[in-house]
Amino acid sequence: MCMVSDMSDSVIRVGLVQMKSEGRADENLRKAIDGIAEAASKGAQVVGLQELFLGDYFCQSEDTQRFDLAEPIPGPSSDALSAAAKQHGVAVVGSIFEKRAEGVFHNSAPVFDADGAMVGVYRKMHIPDDPLYYEKYYFTPGDTGFAAFDTRACKVGTLVCWDQWFPEAARLTAMRGADVLFYPTAIGWHHAEKEQYGAAQHAAWETMQRSHAIANGVFVAAINRIGVEGGLEFWGGSFVADPFGRILAKASADREEVLVVDCDRGLIAETRRNWPFLRDRRVDAYGEIVKRFID
DSSP: OOOOSSOOTTEEEEEEEEOBOOSOHHHHHHHHHHHHHHHHHTTOSEEEEOTTTTSSOGGGSOOGGGGGGOBOSSSHHHHHHHHHHHHHTOEEEOOEEEEEETTEEEEEEEEEOTTSOEEEEEEOOOOOEETTEEGGGTOOOOOSOSOEEEOSSOEEEEOOGGGGGOHHHHHHHHHTTOSEEEEEOOOEEETTTHHHHHHHHHHHHHHHHHHHHHHHTOEEEEEOOEEEETTEEEEOOOEEEOTTSOEEEEOOSSSOEEEEEEEETHHHHHHHHHSOTTTTOOGGGOGGGGSSOOO
C-alpha cells in the first residue's frame, strides 16, 4: 500500500476494494460498504469496486432467470452506495446489473460524489461473448459514450472490464479530462487453461492497462475479484499504475484487500510534457479508424 503522511492539493488518494463473492447480494453489499469505510478511514477520496460485485459472476451460462438479478438505477443498491459515499465523505465508483426497461439490461458503473449525489452512470460499451463470458446474452451495449465525471477529488473516468482491452476507449475517456481511469473488472482463468496460458494471460491484462496509462498520461485503477466461481478462477491482482506505467500498488491473487494509493496529479502534467502524445496526434489522418477493417 502506497501512502504518505502529508497530502498536497495535487494528490488524489485512490481506494480499491478487492473482494471474494459470498454468493448473496446482501452479504456482498455489506462487504463492499465495509471496504469503502476502510478505504475512507485510510484517507481515500475516491473508491472503486469490482465488476458486478453484488453476486457471483453469473454470465458463465445463459439463463433467463438471472435477469431477475437486475435492478434500476437509482435503486436499492445504488442508494446504498450513495449513502456510503455520503457517510464516509468519499466518491464511489460502483458496478451494477442495471434493468433499464423490460428486455433492456446494462452492465453499468454509477459514480457518486462525496456528498452522495450520483454524478453520472457509465454503461459498458464493449460486450464480450466468449466461453464462460456470455455477456452478450445479458447486456445491451452502452449508449452513454465515453465519459469523465467531476467529483470533489478529481475527474473520474469509468470503463468496465472488456473495455480495458480497447485503446480507443481509454483515449476518448482521457480526452474528456479524466485524471484516473477506473476499470471495475471480473477476469480470471479457465481451469483447463491456467497451467499453460495463465501467466501470459495475466501479463497481457496488466500490460494493456499500463499501456493506457502511458499513452494517455493518466492514472489507471483496475479492481478485480478473487475466488473460484464455477469454471473460473478470478486472479485478483487489482492495481494502480501511474502515467509512466509504473505500478504503484498491487493486491494479491487470492486475498480480499483494500488498497489505498496516492496519485499525484502533478505526474500527469510532467509526463505529458515529456511524452506529448496528445500534442502529436495526427487527428487529420485518423478518419479510417471508424471503419471495421481496411481492405
